[in-house]
Amino acid sequence: MTQSVGYREVKADLLAQIRSGAFAPGALLPGEEELCRRYGAARATVNRAMRELAEDGLIERKRRAGSRVREAPLRQARFAIPLVRVEIESQGAAYRYALMRSRILPCPDWLRARLALPEATQMRHLACLHFADERPYQFEDRWISLAAAPGARDADMAALGPNEWLVRNVPFSTAQISFSAYAADADAAQMLGCAPGESLFRVERQTWREGASITYVSLLYRAGHRMTTTVGAG
Numbered sequence: 001m002t003q004s005v006g007y008r009e010v011k012a013d014l015l016a017q018i019r020s021g022a023f024a025p026g027a028l029l030p031g032e033e034e035l036c037r038r039y040g041a042a043r044a045t046v047n048r049a050m051r052e053l054a055e056d057g058l059i060e061r062k063r064r065a066g067s068r069v070r071e072a073p074l075r076q077a078r079f080a081i082p083l084v085r086v087e088i089e090s091q092g093a094a095y096r097y098a099l100m101r102s103r104i105l106p107c108p109d110w111l112r113a114r115l116a117l118p119e120a121t122q123m124r125h126l127a128c129l130h131f132a133d134e135r136p137y138q139f140e141d142r143w144i145s146l147a148a149a150p151g152a153r154d155a156d157m158a159a160l161g162p163n164e165w166l167v168r169n170v171p172f173s174t175a176q177i178s179f180s181a182y183a184a185d186a187d188a189a190q191m192l193g194c195a196p197g198e199s200l201f202r203v204e205r206q207t208w209r210e211g212a213s214i215t216y217v218s219l220l221y222r223a224g225h226r227m228t229t230t231v232g233a234g
Helices: 007-020 032-039 043-055 084-090 109-115 162-169 186-192
Strands: 059-062 066-069 076-078 095-106 122-132 135-145 174-183 199-209 212-221 230-232
Touching: 007 032, 007 043, 032 043, 043 059, 084 095, 084 122, 084 135, 109 212, 122 186, 135 162, 135 186, 162 212, 186 212
Parallel strands: none
Antiparallel strands: 059 066, 076 230, 095 122, 122 135, 135 212, 174 199, 199 212
């Protein structure tokens, strides 16, 4: 290429060479200065193309060691995080939401350590139930940092669930999601109408906005709940 190009064209050309074997697994890619000359592109253009290839799991970048094609591409799991209301209605069921508890509390030690929050951080702690055709569908146990989301202190969470409120008012930039089996404690058993000790499906999610912790939530579902993800290599 002799004329100036955008990062999409640089990325597409490098990707084609990786897929064709011109850059074999483990191969060292040309440095950014060489790529700038080759494509007639600005350094920022080449850097963005390389960064996106790294984010897609196709190359590994190391400072001073250069960029190499990965021996095996990293597969990235992409999870859609739908609003539970939309999830339930998409199944053809009637949705109902109920706020069971809401309190303003100091952040407990276990959560403060988990979210790396200062000792004096105030949290809004909410327990919510989401119903599908009047059957308990999801028990939501949520903590919201009032330092990151001060409007949550007085928000009417009885009218609008905390997840919908956060989506509208405090969008996150990063999330961490964990999945596990969970033996129902007395509170979860009462909320979901199951026996204590019954196996439940738990999703735990933490979200940040530009490095600041926003919320931690534990979502509990009855046994048999299913989640689906798409896995790709960029």
